[in-house]
Amino acid sequence: xxxxxxxxxxxxxxxxxxxxxxxxxxxxxxxxxxxxxxxxxxxxxxxxxxxxxxxxxxxxxxxxxxxxxxxxxxxxxxxxxxxxxxxxxxxxxxxxxxxxxxxxxxxxxxxxxxxxxxxxxxxxxxxxxxxxxxxxxxxxxxxxxxxxxxxxxxxxxxxxxxxxxxxxxxxxxxxxxxxxxxxxxxxxxxxxxxxxxxxxxxxxxxxxxxxxxxxxxxxxxxxxxxxxxxxxxxxxxxxxxxxxxxxxxxxxxxxxxxxxxxxxxxxxxxxxxxxxxxxxxxxxxxxxxxxxxxxxxxxxxxxxxxxx
Amino acid sequence: xxxxxxxxxxxxxxxxxxxxxxxxxxxxxxxxxxxxxxxxxxxxxxxxxxxxxxxxxxxxxxxxxxxxxxxxxxxxxxxxxxxxxxxxxxxxxxxxxxxxxxxxxxxxxxxxxxxxxxxxxxxxxxxxxxxxxxxxxxxxxxxxxxxxxxxxxxxxxxxxxxxxxxxxxxxxxxxxxxxxxxxxxxxxxxxxxxxxxxxxxxxxxxxxxxxxxxxxxxxxxxxxxxxxxxxxxxxxxxxxxxxxxxxxxxxxxxxxxxxxxxxxxxxxxxxxxxxxxxxxxxxxxxxxxxxxxxxxxxxxxxxxxxxx
Numbered sequence: 001x002x003x004x005x006x007x008x009x010x011x012x013x014x015x016x017x018x019x020x021x022x023x024x025x026x027x028x029x030x031x032x033x034x035x036x037x038x039x040x041x042x043x044x045x046x047x048x049x050x051x052x053x054x055x056x057x058x059x060x061x062x063x064x065x066x067x068x069x070x071x072x073x074x075x076x077x078x079x080x081x082x083x084x085x086x087x088x089x090x091x092x093x094x095x096x097x098x099x100x101x102x103x104x105x106x107x108x109x110x111x112x113x114x115x116x117x118x119x120x121x122x123x124x125x126x127x128x129x130x131x132x133x134x135x136x137x138x139x140x141x142x143x144x145x146x147x148x149x150x151x152x153x154x155x156x157x158x159x160x161x162x163x164x165x166x167x168x169x170x171x172x173x174x175x176x177x178x179x180x181x182x183x184x185x186x187x188x189x190x191x192x193x194x195x196x197x198x199x200x201x202x203x204x205x206x207x208x209x210x211x212x213x214x215x216x217x218x219x220x221x222x223x224x225x226x227x228x229x230x231x232x233x234x235x236x237x238x239x240x241x242x243x244x245x246x247x248x249x250x251x252x253x254x255x256x257x258x259x260x261x262x263x264x265x266x267x268x269x270x271x272x273x274x275x276x277x278x279x280x281x282x283x284x285x286x287x288x289x290x291x292x293x294x295x296x297x298x299x300x301x302x303x304x305x306x307x308x
Numbered sequence: 309x310x311x312x313x314x315x316x317x318x319x320x321x322x323x324x325x326x327x328x329x330x331x332x333x334x335x336x337x338x339x340x341x342x343x344x345x346x347x348x349x350x351x352x353x354x355x356x357x358x359x360x361x362x363x364x365x366x367x368x369x370x371x372x373x374x375x376x377x378x379x380x381x382x383x384x385x386x387x388x389x390x391x392x393x394x395x396x397x398x399x400x401x402x403x404x405x406x407x408x409x410x411x412x413x414x415x416x417x418x419x420x421x422x423x424x425x426x427x428x429x430x431x432x433x434x435x436x437x438x439x440x441x442x443x444x445x446x447x448x449x450x451x452x453x454x455x456x457x458x459x460x461x462x463x464x465x466x467x468x469x470x471x472x473x474x475x476x477x478x479x480x481x482x483x484x485x486x487x488x489x490x491x492x493x494x495x496x497x498x499x500x501x502x503x504x505x506x507x508x509x510x511x512x513x514x515x516x517x518x519x520x521x522x523x524x525x526x527x528x529x530x531x532x533x534x535x536x537x538x539x540x541x542x543x544x545x546x547x548x549x550x551x552x553x554x555x556x557x558x559x560x561x562x563x564x565x566x567x568x569x570x571x572x573x574x575x576x577x578x579x580x581x582x583x584x585x586x587x588x589x590x591x592x593x594x595x596x597x598x599x600x601x602x603x604x605x606x607x608x609x610x611x612x613x614x615x616x
Contacts, residue, residue, distance in 0.1 A: 181395055182532075183531070184531050184533060206528075216531065217610070219610075220514070220516075223491070225492060227490070265612075302526055302527075302611070303612070304570055304573075
């Protein structure tokens with residue numbers, strides 16, 4: 001079952017203790033699509049600028065990601081620059097230039113409307129709402145957000161939360177938005193606004209899945225020998241999670257508890273893959289065999305019987 | 309199979325956003341013993357001061373904890389005062405008065421020498437060494453340490469690491485001691501000094517178990533609706549972990565992978581119980597039924613099939 005994502009295509013400058021890259025493909029929609037396409041076909045909606053370097057979109061090309069929803073805007077592309085330090089838990093944003101993103105009015109191609117899952121990557125909440133209205137047939141609508149909208153567009157964010165089935169939030173974003181330090185209580189407050197499920201991203205500690213039905217599931221991060229660049233880990237996490245759910249939906253009518261639990265492991269696995277190389281590089285060589293091997297490892301790391 | 313613990317008996321003043329207590333029973337040996345005694349009998353070695361309030365040791369009395377190893381020192385008892393803030397991840401130590409602890413030379417009662425497991429709670433590494441030498445028959449020797457000894461007694465700490473089977477370290481202590489940011493690489497460096505297993509305590513994120521044999525196992529924290537006082541959580545964690553191993557040793561000759569994995573869940577469960585009330589209070593009402601219920605819950609929170 002295909003997945004539609006609306007988000008950003010960025011040109012990123014990234015600096016980590018392991019090196020630096022300039023003008024590399026980035027953006028939430030790029031990471032999400034590359035992760036989710038390992039499971040099911042992805043439809044991408046984004047806007048690009050006139051200065052997008054030739055071949056920038058090459059990593060997205062192939063038969064798994066539909067790019068007809070990429071619109072050419074008038075003006076410069078969205079750009080982001082960031083620097084990570086040795087512990088990778090904090091980063092400095094060096095610059096953010098919205099460019100064509102500032103006036104982005106996403107339009108959903110007709111062929112995208114039948115996608116089973118719609119993912120609204122981090123964007124202005126009012127824009128996220130416009131996209132939801134264009135996809136009335138989606139069986140599952142999921143949303144990502146970030147601190148910036150929590151402080152600058154809280155009312156719109158609250159409204160869009162009432163329109164989605166699932167939300168991805170980083171731990172600190174959840175605490176800030178809910179105004180509650182205890183994660184379970186904070187999650188309950190957000191779910192009371194509408195979403196049936198909340199995924200709390202804990203960075204290098206993994207993630208939690210909570211549900212209005214009492215669901216509570218925890219998955220650790222997939223341990224890496226070396227983190228090279230965490231850019232895009234959150235969007236890749238969402239791609240693994242929703243990609244895995246889309247694959248489950250291809251085989252059954254209704255998602256069950258086991259599907260959501262597996263999805264949380266797949267999210268962590270894709271988030272880790274994103275961290276293993278600069279930018280979106282790791283996805284170029286990623287195979288289904290790599291993915292299955294890591295899934296089985298992560299099961300063995302968390303199950304008392306080793307997942308046997 | 310019984311467990312011997314050597315550590316501190318403290319008089320604590322604790323302040324959290326939920327209230328404050330003064331002159332309450334604390335110390336690493338107290339928390340460890342109260343947690344481990346839920347599984348197997350515990351032998352306690354510690355020194356107390358002349359000013360220890362009457363009835364202070366009452367929470368430890370009963371048929372599960374042998375107190376004959378508590379020595380009466382000359383001088384004031386060890387005292388500690390701390391203040392926690394809203395997020396509970398940082399605490400201010402308000403005062404530490406060593407008192408009789410400064411000259412503590414632990415002596416192991418003869419009846420303690422047959423204990424299967426020896427736990428060296430946080431103490432000066434040279435003192436920990438003296439205790440190991442008095443327990444040549446222990447089948448498993450485990451050690452806890454803290455930042456203070458890493459900076460002030462690194463050589464002794466390195467030597468004692470060569471004499472133990474297992475180490476408990478908080479994430480930041482491990483990074484500091486090993487001088488490596490990546491947890492797996494840091495753990496490998498410590499295990500190269502001797503220990504077969506390393507347990508990394510991640511605070512509110514749970515814990516990891518790593519082994520020289522390649523063991524890697526992760527367990528999340530048991531989620532609480534309310535954290536009231538995290539004092540003693542690390543020692544209670546060790547008590548749950550080693551208590552559970554001692555119970556396994558009562559039924560079999562050799563510990564297997566499943567025993568260590570279960571122990572990591574029990575550690576997290578006991579750490580969480582410690583946080584639910586001030587000081588050691590929660591242990592007074594704790595039943596085997598509570599413990600088993602939480603264990604089953606934590607399995608269901610981490611196993612894809614819900615632990616069924």
